[in-house]
Amino acid sequence: MAKHSTAPLVSIQKRWPLIILVCIALSTAIAFFIGASFNSCSSRDYVENNDLNTPIHSFYSEKEEENPLNFMKSKLVLMVSHELSLSGGPLLLMELAFLLRAVGTRVVWITNQKPTERDKVIYSLEHRMRDRGVEVLPAKDQEAVDTALKADLVILNTAVAGKWLDAVLKENVPRVLPKVLWWIHEMRGHYFKLEYVKHLPFVAGAMIDSHITAEYWKNRTHERLGIKMPDTYVVHLGNSKDLMEVAEDIVARRVLREHIRESLGVRNDDLLFAIINSVSRGKGQDLFLKAFYEALQISQERKLKVPPMHAVVVGSDMGAQTKFETELRNFVADKKIHESVHFVNKTLNVAPYLASIDVLVQNSQARGECFGRITIEAMAFQIPVLGTAAGGTTEIVVNGTTGWLHPAGKEGVTPLAENIVQLASNVEMRKSMGRKGYNRVKEMFLEHHMSYRISLVLNEVLQKAKREAQ
Numbered sequence: 001m002a003k004h005s006t007a008p009l010v011s012i013q014k015r016w017p018l019i020i021l022v023c024i025a026l027s028t029a030i031a032f033f034i035g036a037s038f039n040s041c042s043s044r045d046y047v048e049n050n051d052l053n054t055p056i057h058s059f060y061s062e063k064e065e066e067n068p069l070n071f072m073k074s075k076l077v078l079m080v081s082h083e084l085s086l087s088g089g090p091l092l093l094m095e096l097a098f099l100l101r102a103v104g105t106r107v108v109w110i111t112n113q114k115p116t117e118r119d120k121v122i123y124s125l126e127h128r129m130r131d132r133g134v135e136v137l138p139a140k141d142q143e144a145v146d147t148a149l150k151a152d153l154v155i156l157n158t159a160v161a162g163k164w165l166d167a168v169l170k171e172n173v174p175r176v177l178p179k180v181l182w183w184i185h186e187m188r189g190h191y192f193k194l195e196y197v198k199h200l201p202f203v204a205g206a207m208i209d210s211h212i213t214a215e216y217w218k219n220r221t222h223e224r225l226g227i228k229m230p231d232t233y234v235v236h237l238g239n240s241k242d243l244m245e246v247a248e249d250i251v252a253r254r255v256l257r258e259h260i261r262e263s264l265g266v267r268n269d270d271l272l273f274a275i276i277n278s279v280s281r282g283k284g285q286d287l288f289l290k291a292f293y294e295a296l297q298i299s300q301e302r303k304l305k306v307p308p309m310h311a312v313v314v315g316s317d318m319g320a321q322t323k324f325e326t327e328l329r330n331f332v333a334d335k336k337i338h339e340s341v342h343f344v345n346k347t348l349n350v351a352p353y354l355a356s357i358d359v360l361v362q363n364s365q366a367r368g369e370c371f372g373r374i375t376i377e378a379m380a381f382q383i384p385v386l387g388t389a390a391g392g393t394t395e396i397v398v399n400g401t402t403g404w405l406h407p408a409g410k411e412g413v414t415p416l417a418e419n420i421v422q423l424a425s426n427v428e429m430r431k432s433m434g435r436k437g438y439n440r441v442k443e444m445f446l447e448h449h450m451s452y453r454i455s456l457v458l459n460e461v462l463q464k465a466k467r468e469a470q
């Protein structure tokens with residue numbers, strides 16, 4: 001499992017502060033970025049119309065010191081976020097804001113929709129941004145309009161943020177559109193509304209988290225709304241340095257693993273299959289539990305010698321989705337599997353769970369995840385993934401190599417059950433798939449890959465905006 005390529009001495013010195021940090025994170029959940037993974041959609045990868053999607057690591061690893069975003073130094077970027085909360089979309093935009101701040105970009109942030117009463121989360125996120133030199137402005141002031149007119153680049157985050165354009169810029173909309181990069185993370189039908197996206201054809205570019213979602217947007221805007229997508233860039237996400245540091249620290253992982261297993265009342269040798277997503281029908285926890293139950297039956301019928309298996313559902317929120325949550329708990333009670341099924345409340349700090357489990361199940365239904373950040377996070381921890389053959393998952397998981405794909409919907413239950421049994425009874429397969437998943441992350445899904453890919457998009461959009469302005 002040792003995968004430190006750095007000198008052992010270095011990692012030992014680094015280790016203790018890290019463990020302390022991890023332990024603090026355990027009790028206070030301060031580690032926002034360890035798990036920006038909660039939302040479906042968030043990623044970045046290559047440029048569609050150029051030949052930029054060739055492997056870039058060989059090029060990049062030689063010049064790791066050189067930040068590909070350096071050309072953004074002293075540019076002015078306005079970021080317009082639909083909302084500000086601890087969910088995937090805004091956290092990703094913040095991540096980009098910090099990457100740009102690190103190379104000296106002037107970044108101004110606007111949140112279009114804020115509750116009228118004071119909100120603790122918003123307050124702390126804005127504070128965090130100001131600490132890093134991001135200027136936070138009210139959404140609807142004249143200053144917002146002036147900044148949009150002056151900016152080198154305006155980044156709109158999510159389809160819904162399109163509402164900001166007419167509401168605030170008014171007659172200035174046409175002057176700003178040629179320098180707008182629109183970052184889209186949604187793939188549900190109700191986002192295809194002219195009210196949100198009518199300006200989409202006229203912006204400099206759209207950035208979307210997976211190829212399959214980009215394709216879907218092209219289809220739907222054309223067929224449903226009769227509008228044409230602008231130049232579209234697909235940009236897959238990368239894992240943050242913080243997450244990779246924990247994932248690559250054997251001691252930190254062991255501490256976290258022991259802590260979580262103890263809290264769940266699970267032994268060291270037991271097998272944990274976890275689904276880590278906010279609990280809702282779209283994420284498929286119900287079908288996962290059905291498959292898990294089937295897997296228990298199969299292994300009994302076939303008299304397989306497998307360690308005790310557990311299902312862990314991380315992302316519960318009894319307050320929000322009570323009907324569905326109750327349905328899940330009733331199923332567990334009916335089938336008398338309460339000793340093998342564990343519900344864990346929603347948390348942003350997923351690293352401890354990734355350090356403790358044996359297999360990640362990514363069971364998002366219908367069109368699946370737009371990207372599904374938890375998948376690359378799990379792979380960083382050398383965990384094989386059982387995922388639905390839908391959405392961004394198909395661009396991350398290599399079927400038969402880093403995990404197994406099963407169909408979405410009811411017809412996927414038995415294949416998933418078989419895949420669970422297969423991994424449960426084959427420790428070598430688990431290990432080798434985990435290792436290959438980790439290698440894939442190192443090749444394609446790190447922060448520096450993401451920075452590089454995003455730099456290509458920003459550069460192209462800036463050039464285009466400049467040409468338009470002449």
Ligand SMILES: *[C@@H]1O[C@H](CO)[C@@H](O)[C@H](O)[C@H]1NC(C)=O
Binds near residue numbers: 219
């Ligand atoms: C888009 O439309 C084409 C042609 O109708 C179809 O083949 C393709 O599967 C569609 N893609 C998506 C993601 O809906």
Ligand SMILES: *[C@@H]1O[C@H](CO)[C@@H](O)[C@H](O)[C@H]1NC(C)=O
Binds near residue numbers: 317318319345
């Ligand atoms: C989980 O959430 C429920 C309801 O939202 C709450 O009652 C319970 O105490 C929480 N459990 C933990 C371990 O925080």
Ligand SMILES: *[C@@H]1O[C@H](CO)[C@@H](O)[C@H](O)[C@H]1NC(C)=O
Binds near residue numbers: 399400404407
């Ligand atoms: C994954 O590979 C297995 C074994 O080759 C195959 O049976 C299954 O259909 C594949 N799944 C997908 C979605 O391609």
